[in-house]
Amino acid sequence: AAEFKRPARTRRIAVANQKGGVGKTSTAVNVAAAFAQTGMNVLVVDMDPQGNASTALGAKHNSGDPSVYDVIEGRATIADVMQTCPDYETLHVVPASIDLSGADLELADMPDRNNLMRHALDDFLADSDVHYDYVLVDCPPSLGLLVINAMCAVSEMLIPIQAEYYALEGLGQLINTIGLVQSNFNPELLVSTMLVTMFDRRTLLSREVYEEVKSHYPSIVLDTTIPRTVKISEAPSFAQTVVTYDPRGMGAIAYREAALEINNRSAVVLETIASRRNEE
Ligand code: ADP
Ligand code: MG
Secondary structure, X not given: OOOOOOOOOOEEEEEOOOOOOOOXXXXXXXXHHHHHHOOOOEEEEEOOOOOHHHHHOOOOOOOOOOOXXXXXXXXXOHXXXXXXXXXXXXXXXXXXXXXXXXXXXXXXXOOOHHHHHHHHHHHHHHHOOOOOOEEEEEOOOOOOHXXXXXXXXXXXXXXXXXXXXXXXXXXXXXXXXXXXXXXXXXXXXXXXXXXXXXXXXXXXXXXXXXXXXXXXOOOOEOOOOOEOOHHHHHHXXXXXXXXXXXXXXXHHXXXXXXXXXXXXXXXXXXXXHHHHHXXX
16 A cells, blocks of 8 residues: 655645636545545535535535535634545535535625635634644635635645646636735745646647646646546545545546655645745
């Protein structure tokens, strides 16, 4: 079995890309499951009103159920609303439901509106009996206030990039937004990881996209790519991650490999974040 060493401090990672359908949610839940499978303590925060991460992790998230919406609006704590994933004792989920769909507008008038999630997460991690190794925030496909809240609450960004035409289109805008958050609200924020998803190694296009991303962001993009496989898209309909649904399949293998690569970078990443913090 692969060697997973616990990171020295909690790694807080937002999975973001304003494009829809690039593999954000699949990446968040499968990387989280791969970590949890090794016994690490993992919290997934679903910040997408679609609630796809909640579905994949088997969390109840009907309209009216306690959710991340209550946390952001200050009516509940993370501990109040979080659920344990039925498949993994050490994987906890803050669910999202359609109730969150108005939040971007509602937040606009709130004082300190960018830092609502950061405060909730800081308080939770400080008070929790459990030491969390990873917090993964699954973002909606936008660059609105929910995503800004996610960017302010974490220290790392994981950007999934779909291997397709125009893969890099919109990436500049995302990087710009991250830069703005960095200079205005969260100086330690680091784009630590890019992951090429829906990779088809039989096509020249997939390989070209990978090489292009790699040439722009050589130290950020993972060596591991996630293959296009129907098992990854089937798993959520069984309220499962592909790591549980098809553990020996190439989707699960790739996501475990990606998780290992992310984990192997812990020391370097945490050091970079700490040095940014000290520069403040
Ligand atoms: P996002 O969260 O960025 O919108 P998703 O993870 O929900 O993206 O993926 C979009 C769609 O593509 C979903 O139906 C998902 O099941 C499917 N999908 C994601 N990754 C893969 C993959 N590697 N192979 C096949 N289908 C995938
Ligand atoms: Mg999604």
